[in-house]
Amino acid sequence: MSNTRLRFAPAPTGSLHLGSARTALFNWLAARRSGGELILRIEDTNAELSKPELIDNIYRSLDWLQIEFDGEPVRQSERTDLYNDAVEQWLSKDLAYVDDGAVRFRVPAEGATSWHDLVRGNVSFENENIEDFVVRRADGTATFFTANAVDDFDLGITHVVRGEDLINVTPKVLMLRQALGASDTPEFAHLPLIVNEQRKKLSKRRDDVALESYRERGVLAPAMINYLALLGWGPPDDIEVRPIDEIISLFELTDVNPSSAMFDLKKLEAINAEYVRAMNPKDFANALMPWLEQESWGVVADVEQLATVAPLIQERTKVLAEGPPQLDFFFLDDPEFDEAAWTKVMSLDEAPLILDAVKSAFTEVEWDSAALHETLRSIGEQYEMKLGKAQAPLRIAITGRSVGPPLFESMYFLGRETVLQRITAAQQKLDTDKPRDSA
RNA sequence: GCCCCCAUCGUCUAGCGGCCUAGGACACUGGCCUUUCACGCCAGCAGCACGGGUUCGAAUCCCGUUGGGGGUGCCA
Numbered sequence: 001m002s003n004t005r006l007r008f009a010p011a012p013t014g015s016l017h018l019g020s021a022r023t024a025l026f027n028w029l030a031a032r033r034s035g036g037e038l039i040l041r042i043e044d045t046n047a048e049l050s051k052p053e054l055i056d057n058i059y060r061s062l063d064w065l066q067i068e069f070d071g072e073p074v075r076q077s078e079r080t081d082l083y084n085d086a087v088e089q090w091l092s093k094d095l096a097y098v099d100d101g102a103v104r105f106r107v108p109a110e111g112a113t114s115w116h117d118l119v120r121g122n123v124s125f126e127n128e129n130i131e132d133f134v135v136r137r138a139d140g141t142a143t144f145f146t147a148n149a150v151d152d153f154d155l156g157i158t159h160v161v162r163g164e165d166l167i168n169v170t171p172k173v174l175m176l177r178q179a180l181g182a183s184d185t186p187e188f189a190h191l192p193l194i195v196n197e198q199r200k201k202l203s204k205r206r207d208d209v210a211l212e213s214y215r216e217r218g219v220l221a222p223a224m225i226n227y228l229a230l231l232g233w234g235p236p237d238d239i240e241v242r243p244i245d246e247i248i249s250l251f252e253l254t255d256v257n258p259s260s261a262m263f264d265l266k267k268l269e270a271i272n273a274e275y276v277r278a279m280n281p282k283d284f285a286n287a288l289m290p291w292l293e294q295e296s297w298g299v300v301a302d303v304e305q306l307a308t309v310a311p312l313i314q315e316r317t318k319v320l321a322e323g324p325p326q327l328d329f330f331f332l333d334d335p336e337f338d339e340a341a342w343t344k345v346m347s348l349d350e351a352p353l354i355l356d357a358v359k360s361a362f363t364e365v366e367w368d369s370a371a372l373h374e375t376l377r378s379i380g381e382q383y384e385m386k387l388g389k390a391q392a393p394l395r396i397a398i399t400g401r402s403v404g405p406p407l408f409e410s411m412y413f414l415g416r417e418t419v420l421q422r423i424t425a426a427q428q429k430l431d432t433d434k435p436r437d438s439a
Numbered sequence: 440g441c442c443c444c445c446a447u448c449g450u451c452u453a454g455c456g457g458c459c460u461a462g463g464a465c466a467c468u469g470g471c472c473u474u475u476c477a478c479g480c481c482a483g484c485a486g487c488a489c490g491g492g493u494u495c496g497a498a499u500c501c502c503g504u505u506g507g508g509g510g511u512g513c514c515a
Contacts, residue, residue, distance in 0.1 A: 046515075199508065201509070232452095257452075273477095387473090
């Protein structure tokens with residue numbers, strides 16, 4: 001069970017597609033599970049696809065996901081001789097013929113080409129429905145079929161794991177393989193497509209298919225891997241969120257579900273949130289840094305300072321990009337006010353009274369969150385307000401918003417001086433707003 | 440048009456002829472907890488597309504219908 005050899009064979013068409021990432025993952029899982037090898041093969045038979053930056057993107061994305069390969073990547077653009085030899089061989093055996101400068105393979109008029117698919121069972125195509133297809137273009141370059149068949153044979157691939165959109169090329173590749181003199185057939189596993197809300201194949205035009213864009217929003221690689229593994233496969237024990245090693249040990253190609261799977265951003269984020277919560281606070285703060293640095297105020301933030309406040313938002317963060325808007329008031333000179341929330345909260349008669357009372361109490365109180373908590377609680381009591389209600393004006397004065405991290409801890413980190421300043425600023429803002437309201 | 444694939448809650452899935460009164464997760468709804476939000480906990484909503492077989496027994500096997508998707512390039 002160990003002489004298995006798989007390959008992930010992307011065409012460099014831009015940023016790595018989610019579907020490609022999932023295919024890479026399943027190949028990797030199958031290889032790891034069986035103790036076999038996985039090689040990376042770049043399908044760049046078309047010169048346009050050979051651009052270094054496109055290929056770099058593939059490496060970068062795979063590297064981020066920590067999907068490792070055995071040996072050096074194979075570039076099809078460097079194997080043209082092999083393909084030429086194959087075509088010449090077919091030509092000399094009259095298995096192929098020249099047509100308009102291109103070479104076409106002779107497909108038998110009768111019979112059928114079939115195979116046993118690991119995820120779909122028997123799949124069969126009538127040969128009469130397959131046209132004589134091009135194996136070498138008029139410009140002398142090999143087509144996908146040729147390169148694919150030659151390489152899978154030459155590289156000793158035992159398991160071909162790829163998307164269902166390639167299921168119809170399989171009979172052609174099988175014919176070519178046989179014409180090459182192969183006596184064996186690799187195992188095939190055609191994975192279900194990942195589809196959008198409209199149940200259509202994820203497309204570059206309509207859908208956000210670039211793996212990179214999820215990375216940029218702050219989806220963690222292990223969470224992405226974990227989620228992707230759940231698209232078309234499920235653990236037998238119903239435990240969905242788990243370490244990759246466990247997934248490897250549970251994974252079987254024959255357990256892959258054949259029907260297409262919708263990409264569900266909500267679920268991805270829910271899983272990512274679990275991974276975020278599981279991080280140790282230090283790692284979380286560090287992971288947040290790149291996102292803070294994208295903010296105008298983020299340059300001020302140093303890791304030490306960030307590490308003190310980051311734990312306050314850790315369990316409130318689904319993707320890392322949600323970090324900065326929750327933390328901005330710690331670093332800004334003045335909070336950014338949500339005007340709608342401000343109006344709503346401050347229209348309460350008690351709002352200015354609470355601000356006044358709190359301000360004078362805060363000049364004296366011992367500066368720790370428990371004392372601040374108790375102070376506001378008792379002030380609220382005077383107005384017969386529960387803490388939840390009494391804290392609202394203070395929260396918006398300090399943070400600019402009606403929701404956010406725990407208030408007393410936040411004020412503690414902000415310091416007495418800043419807190420008093422912000423309360424004063426809020427009182428002034430209240431005064432200047434008022435005439436307009438009552439006029 | 441032709442070829443191929445697919446069909447369990449809204450979504451991802453478990454289920455491989457009796458253990459199914461169909462399980463879990465996400466989402467959603469209600470409640471508890473609570474300094475907002477969130478976390479956590481509890482509860483709820485919700486599904487085997489349809490029709491024929493086979494069988495003592497079918498979500499599970501077979502056939503058909505319907506629906507959905509993919510492919511149909513000298514792209515990969």
